[in-house]
Amino acid sequence: MAQPVVAPARPKTSSRGSDFSPLLREIKEAGLLERRTASYVIAITLNVALLAATWAGIALLGNSWLQLLLAVPLAVFTTRAAFFGHDAGHQQISKSRKWHDWLGMLHGDLLCGMSYGWWNDKHNRHHANPNHTDKDPDVGEGVLVWTLEQAEGRTGLHGWLSRNQARIFFPLLTLEGLNLKVSSVTFLLGKRSCRQARIELGLMAAHLGLYFGALFLIMSPGKAIAFAALHHALFGLHLGSVFAPNHKGMEMPDDDSNWGHLEKQVLTSRNVTGGLATDWLMGGLNYQIEHHLFPSMPRANLRFAQPIVQSYCERIGMPYVSTGVIESYRMGLGHMHEVGSVLRSEHAARGI
Numbered sequence: 001m002a003q004p005v006v007a008p009a010r011p012k013t014s015s016r017g018s019d020f021s022p023l024l025r026e027i028k029e030a031g032l033l034e035r036r037t038a039s040y041v042i043a044i045t046l047n048v049a050l051l052a053a054t055w056a057g058i059a060l061l062g063n064s065w066l067q068l069l070l071a072v073p074l075a076v077f078t079t080r081a082a083f084f085g086h087d088a089g090h091q092q093i094s095k096s097r098k099w100h101d102w103l104g105m106l107h108g109d110l111l112c113g114m115s116y117g118w119w120n121d122k123h124n125r126h127h128a129n130p131n132h133t134d135k136d137p138d139v140g141e142g143v144l145v146w147t148l149e150q151a152e153g154r155t156g157l158h159g160w161l162s163r164n165q166a167r168i169f170f171p172l173l174t175l176e177g178l179n180l181k182v183s184s185v186t187f188l189l190g191k192r193s194c195r196q197a198r199i200e201l202g203l204m205a206a207h208l209g210l211y212f213g214a215l216f217l218i219m220s221p222g223k224a225i226a227f228a229a230l231h232h233a234l235f236g237l238h239l240g241s242v243f244a245p246n247h248k249g250m251e252m253p254d255d256d257s258n259w260g261h262l263e264k265q266v267l268t269s270r271n272v273t274g275g276l277a278t279d280w281l282m283g284g285l286n287y288q289i290e291h292h293l294f295p296s297m298p299r300a301n302l303r304f305a306q307p308i309v310q311s312y313c314e315r316i317g318m319p320y321v322s323t324g325v326i327e328s329y330r331m332g333l334g335h336m337h338e339v340g341s342v343l344r345s346e347h348a349a350r351g352i
Contacts, residue, residue: 020262020293023312027294032305036298040084040093044103047080051111055214058227063219071227075234081111082239083283083299089120090295101196109203112235113211115184117191117200127295131252131268138243139252143172144336147252151339163344166337173244176236242281245272246288248332250321265292266313270331271306271322278325279303289320 027033054074061067087093088104101116108116122137129135139146144165145154154162161168184204191197215224251267253259259267272278272286285291287302290309297305313320323331 019260019316019318023262023293023309026308026312027297027305030304030308032301032308033294033297035092035094036300037094039300040087040298044084047077047084051077051081058214059218063223065223067219067223068227068230071231071234074231075238078112078231078235079238079242080283081107082114083285085112085116085119086123086285087299089116089123092296092298105196105200105203109184109200110207112180113184113204113207114180115188115200115204117196118184118187121187127292129253130265130292131247131250132254133252134255138247144169145339146248146336148339148342151343154343159343159347163340163347165340166333169244169333169336170237170241173237173240174233176240177232178236180236238281242283242285245325245328245332246270246285249335262293262318265289266318266320268292269321270328271320272325272328273322274325289322 051074054070054077058067058070058074061070084093085104085107088100088107091097091100093100093103104116104120108114108119126136126138131139133139133141133147133150141150143158143161145151145162151162181204185201188197188201188204192201212224212228215227218224219227247268247270250270253264253268257264266289269288269292271289272282274286278286284299284302287306290297290302290305291299293309294305310320310322312318
């Protein structure tokens with residue numbers, strides 16, 4: 001498989017699973033894998049209250065274009081709800097898998113209108129083989145491409161998208177909110193014989209009924225459609241901007257890469273620094289290296305694990321990539337731009 005254009009240097013010696021054991025021991029001794037159920041209860045309750053307050057504000061404003069301003073906080077708190085659904089999928093909140101599934105479905109299907117089961121299936125495959133083009137669905141060939149091999153031979157609309165994918169990446173993210181719903185429904189309909197899929201379809205139907213019912217009850221049809229479009233565009237942009245800088249432009253292993261857990265997760269991930277504001281807006285998932293090494297670690301503990309992990313990687317000679325927000329996007333977009341370079345050269349040579 002093709003390697004990415006931007007990649008950190010490999011360690012001089014190949015890492016194996018045993019290299020992870022001392023780090024795991026350090027993390028356990030620091031108590032960072034212990035669940036923080038009470039903190040999650042407070043955070044989830046606060047976010048639900050903020051969502052309810054935003055909807056109350058929408059209702060109190062009445063049929064006014066000013067309501068569109070409230071699409072901004074609604075998108076932020078909807079993204080927070082998605083974070084809690086993500087954490088439930090990683091079993092971070094409590095000891096009960098059943099409770100995690102219900103929390104995930106309530107946050108994903110009911111509050112966000114996206115399938116918890118679909119996200120979990122996709123996201124767990126990503127965690128198992130990050131940045132592997134044959135095994136990680138996040139870098140599989142689709143609207144966007146991540147390797148020169150994926151870009152090769154693309155023509156027509158797909159060719160145009162691949163040539164220009166770096167410059168249109170953020171505009172495309174505004175469609176991600178809609179894409180999440182469409183992908184969720186398609187996934188669930190294919191599994192509708194499964195009890196959980198039927199429950200999720202019911203919760204998604206309730207979400208759509210309550211969401212659009214409230215909008216059309218409070219606003220005129222034109223304002224309701226404009227609000228829904230703006231809310232979903234901002235939600236997709238916010239959620240996509242959190243996950244986008246974490247892996248793009250990092251190492252892309254293939255079937256010949258004999259990597260242990262530590263090497264597989266650290267070399268394919270990038271942390272994003274920027275202080276408390278960045279931590280809050282990205283939900284703590286900007287500590288992506290730590291999250292990939294310890295996916296069941298409560299999200300609030302990732303920042304405390306970061307110095308331990310970085311110090312350990314430095315001791316064993318493992319490259320540890322951490323950049324600021326702007327630099328992380330520059331690296332990711334630079335990789336996407338380079339992948340489309342062959343198609344741009346061919347396009348220019350044909351004089352089109």
